[in-house]
Amino acid sequence: MTQVLGLDIGGSGIKGAIVDVMAGTLVTPRHRIPTPTPATPEAVVETAAIVVRHFGWQGLIGCGFPAVIKGGIVHTAANISPRWVGANGQHMLEQATGSPVLLLNDADVAGIAEMRLGAGRGRDGLVLMLTVGTGIGTALFLDGKLVPNTELGHIEIRGRDAERRASDGARERKGWSYAEWAPRFDEYLQRISDLLWPDLIIIGGGASRDFEKFARFLTVRVEVEPAQLRNEAGIIGAALAAHEYTPVPA
């Protein structure tokens, strides 16, 4: 059994579990620690290292992070401390844990897990995975291959950043019922469909849990399915990606 530790750094929690990357399943229960506030790079990395130590883990780590990540470097900060921009998050995590780390965008890794093991399994064509939580994360796949770092949660709708009005975070902030929020989300799905013409949209993140509560309000004509791996997608996808994309040192 090949094992990798999967980490999912989010706005409200830092979660981890050991993953069997051959089976794509969790070997341990998830361990979650609330994200420190303020979520500065140092505080978040230290908390992530505590999650890693909880498992007594030494070995490869895959980590999802809510920002554009290129070569381990954090490039954006929509829902995190602006101090992250320019930080080499991957290197910081390696220093703090003493283990090799692959750092990738959180939606991208959740999408990798859903494409491999969940709602996107066996689906060719253009598939868009949305993680609808504090923000809206997007992962775009063409014939199963990821186009990394798409940030389509930030398209502009009615003069505003789409995730500010259509995310689950917006629904909670405004105290909207699903019936009140769904038309805004539906408008977002329609707009994104007009731009990309995907064959399938997978809804993940916090909102996937309550998919049945709002699915009937959606009018968009593209096929929309709830994610299947729920809150494990980020952890499993991060572990799978680290296992597949990290070169073994010679």
Ligand code: BGC
């Ligand atoms: C960020 C994305 C992230 C998404 C979900 C957005 O605000 O810009 O990088 O994937 O939130 O966490």
